[in-house]
Protein backbone atom coordinates (compact mmCIF):
# COMPACT_ATOMS: atom_id res chain seq x y z
CA UNK A 1 0.00 0.00 0.00
CA UNK A 2 1.28 3.45 -0.91
CA UNK A 3 1.53 5.77 2.08
CA UNK A 4 1.43 9.56 1.69
CA UNK A 5 2.44 11.99 4.43
CA UNK A 6 -0.09 14.78 4.94
CA UNK A 7 1.81 17.78 6.38
CA UNK A 8 -1.02 18.24 8.88
CA UNK A 9 -2.05 14.68 9.83
CA UNK A 10 0.97 12.50 9.16
CA UNK A 11 1.28 9.31 7.15
CA UNK A 12 -1.95 7.85 5.74
CA UNK A 13 -2.92 5.35 3.00
CA UNK A 14 -3.23 6.71 -0.53
CA UNK A 15 -6.99 6.03 -0.69
CA UNK A 16 -7.51 9.05 1.60
CA UNK A 17 -6.03 11.45 -0.96
CA UNK A 18 -7.05 13.01 -4.28
CA UNK A 19 -4.70 14.32 -6.94
CA UNK A 20 -5.11 18.03 -7.64
CA UNK A 21 -2.90 18.68 -10.65
CA UNK A 22 0.45 20.32 -11.13
CA UNK A 23 1.67 22.59 -8.32
CA UNK A 24 3.00 26.14 -8.51
CA UNK A 25 0.86 27.27 -11.46
CA UNK A 26 0.57 31.02 -10.92
CA UNK A 27 -2.43 32.96 -12.23
CA UNK A 28 -1.65 36.20 -14.03
CA UNK A 29 -1.92 39.26 -11.78
CA UNK A 30 -4.11 41.02 -14.38
CA UNK A 31 -5.91 38.45 -16.59
CA UNK A 32 -7.39 41.23 -18.80
CA UNK A 33 -3.88 42.31 -19.78
CA UNK A 34 -2.81 38.75 -20.55
CA UNK A 35 -2.57 37.62 -24.15
CA UNK A 36 -4.79 34.80 -25.40
CA UNK A 37 -1.75 32.58 -25.85
CA UNK A 38 -0.53 33.17 -22.28
CA UNK A 39 -4.04 32.62 -20.91
CA UNK A 40 -4.42 29.39 -22.88
CA UNK A 41 -1.08 28.20 -21.55
CA UNK A 42 -2.15 29.03 -17.99
CA UNK A 43 -5.41 27.10 -18.38
CA UNK A 44 -4.36 24.06 -20.38
CA UNK A 45 -0.64 23.51 -20.69
CA UNK A 46 0.99 21.40 -17.99
CA UNK A 47 4.30 19.64 -17.60
CA UNK A 48 4.56 15.92 -18.15
CA UNK A 49 7.78 15.29 -16.30
CA UNK A 50 9.59 12.00 -16.19
CA UNK A 51 11.06 12.00 -12.71
CA UNK A 52 10.39 14.54 -9.95
CA UNK A 53 7.12 16.40 -10.37
CA UNK A 54 5.59 19.03 -8.05
CA UNK A 55 1.90 18.25 -7.55
CA UNK A 56 -1.10 19.43 -5.57
CA UNK A 57 -2.84 16.86 -3.45
CA UNK A 58 -5.84 17.03 -1.13
CA UNK A 59 -6.35 14.93 1.98
CA UNK A 60 -9.96 14.51 1.01
CA UNK A 61 -10.80 11.75 3.53
CA UNK A 62 -8.87 13.37 6.37
CA UNK A 63 -8.34 17.02 7.19
CA UNK A 64 -9.57 18.15 3.74
CA UNK A 65 -6.60 20.46 3.23
CA UNK A 66 -4.55 20.93 0.07
CA UNK A 67 -0.79 20.48 0.13
CA UNK A 68 2.03 20.08 -2.36
CA UNK A 69 4.13 17.00 -2.96
CA UNK A 70 7.23 16.08 -4.88
CA UNK A 71 6.59 12.73 -6.51
CA UNK A 72 8.82 10.70 -8.77
CA UNK A 73 6.60 9.80 -11.73
CA UNK A 74 8.82 6.86 -12.66
CA UNK A 75 8.74 5.07 -9.29
CA UNK A 76 5.52 6.65 -7.89
CA UNK A 77 7.61 7.46 -4.80
CA UNK A 78 6.71 10.57 -2.76
CA UNK A 79 9.99 12.36 -2.05
CA UNK A 80 8.53 15.21 0.05
CA UNK A 81 5.26 16.86 1.01
CA UNK A 82 4.87 20.47 2.10
CA UNK A 83 2.18 23.00 2.94
CA UNK A 84 0.65 25.33 0.36
CA UNK A 85 2.59 28.59 0.22
CA UNK A 86 5.85 26.98 1.23
CA UNK A 87 8.71 26.88 -1.24
CA UNK A 88 9.38 23.71 -3.17
CA UNK A 89 12.02 21.69 -1.30
CA UNK A 90 15.36 21.55 -3.01
CA UNK A 91 15.37 17.79 -3.48
CA UNK A 92 16.43 15.76 -6.43
CA UNK A 93 16.00 12.31 -4.91
CA UNK A 94 15.47 10.57 -1.61
CA UNK A 95 12.74 9.15 0.56
CA UNK A 96 9.88 10.97 2.17
CA UNK A 97 10.66 11.77 5.80
Ligand SMILES: [Zn+2]
Pocket residue numbers: 006007008009010059062063064065
Ligand atom coordinates in the same frame (compact mmCIF):
# COMPACT_ATOMS: atom_id res chain seq x y z
ZN1 LIG B 1 -4.50 15.78 6.49
